[in-house]
Amino acid sequence: MQPRNMSMSGVVDLAALKAAGEAKAKAEQARAQRQDAGAPAPSAASPLVIDVTEETFESEVLQRSSEVPVVISFWAEQAEQSKQLNETLERLVGEYAGRFLLARADVYANQLLFQQFGAQGVPAVFAVLAGQAMPLFQGAAADDQIREVLDQLIAVGEQRFGIVGAPVEAGAAPAAAATPEPRPATPQELALSAAHDALDAGDLGGAVQAYRNVLADEPANAEAKLGLAQAELLQRVQDADPQAVRKAAADNPADVPAQLAAADLDLVGGHVEDAFGRLVDTVRRTAGDDRDAARLRLLELFDVIGADDPRVVTARVALARVLF
Incomplete structure (x- = not known):
């Protein structure tokens, strides 16, 4: 399986996108509180690999995630592939030397935690940033991926x-790092940052326009394409009545706009396979402009999730079957 269940113009699952500004403020507040109390930063003084449990999850993962990305690997003794992936992650966490922490979680000893993350099996890898959880990938993956x-x-x-x-070096005390000379941001980076800021602030119209401005100068900018797809999706659903949208889709299977609206809600709600399946079925049942509308919306949702996500790969195969 491919290792990107994480769309990277920001940390996205979409709920995390909408809460990013708040999460950043909480992270800064947590750092300030630790500094005021004279406490060391957890990422600097703690091991790079930990075994997390449901009881230690808050202190070992949530709190530390305000200082350093925490990667959570769900594994099981009976699943050899998950143990091999842990070995790879343990090697990489040493190479990255403190840029992220690895938290290993035995699924049989932490079934509630496993269920709360919504993992479908092992190995499954997630991350927590500033208290925001997001999927990274599931299944085996190559080092470069x-x-x-x-x-x-x-x-x-x-x-x-x-x-x-x-x-820091794994197992070593952190040394004072030299402050790098700041590099001036390029105009493209400033424009992309402005787009991200608008998205974080909930200014979806401003974010859409800002991402379009970036793409006008740099059409191949993958981060801007992803940000635009996310902003447009959030813009479409922000005023929707979920109950009414789902009723309209259920009552009118042939109503293409109703199916598009329901698919958007499915995706935002985390029901990725449902969103893709709905649109593949709509493509299969329709022709002409209606079929094109459903197909294009499906491709847009693929962009939101990420081309390498296994659910996208599966849905692309399903789409090809109904088109050809």
Whole structure:
């Protein structure tokens, strides 16, 4: 399986997108409280690999996630693939030297935690940033794929939440790091940052326009494309009445706009397979402009989730079958 169940213009699941500003403020408040109390930053003084339980989850993961990205690996003794993935992650956490922490969770000893994260099986890998949980990937993955996801996670922590971790050697006390010379932001970076800020502030119209401005100058900017897809999706559902939308879709299976609206709600609500399945069925039942509308909306939702997500791969195959 491919390791990106994480769309990276920000930390996104969509709920985290809408709460990013609040989460960043909480993270900054937590850091300030620790500084006032004279407490060390958890990421600097603690091991890079921990075994987390339901009882220690708040202190070992949630609180520490305000200082450093925490990667959670759900594993089981009977699942050899999950143990192999843990070995890979343990090696990588040493290489990344404090830029993220690894929390291993035995699913049989932590079934409630496993269920709360909504994992479908093991191995399953999630992350927590500033108290915000998000899926990373499920199943086996190659080193380069895992590194790509980790790099994206760390970048999001820095750019969206102000979380930079504490680079140290595993098992060593942190040394004072030299302050790097700041690099002036490019105009493209400033424009992208403005788009992210608008999205965090709930200014969806402003975010849509800002992402379009970035793409006008840089059409291949993947981060801007993803941000635009997310902002447009949130804009479509922000005033929707979920009950009315779902009733209209159930009562009128042939009503393409009703099915599009319901699929948007499905995705925002985390029912990714339902959203994709609904639109694939709509493509299958329709023709002409209606079919094109359903197909294009499905492709937009693929962009929101990420092309490498296994659910997107499966839905692309299903779409191809009904089209050809």
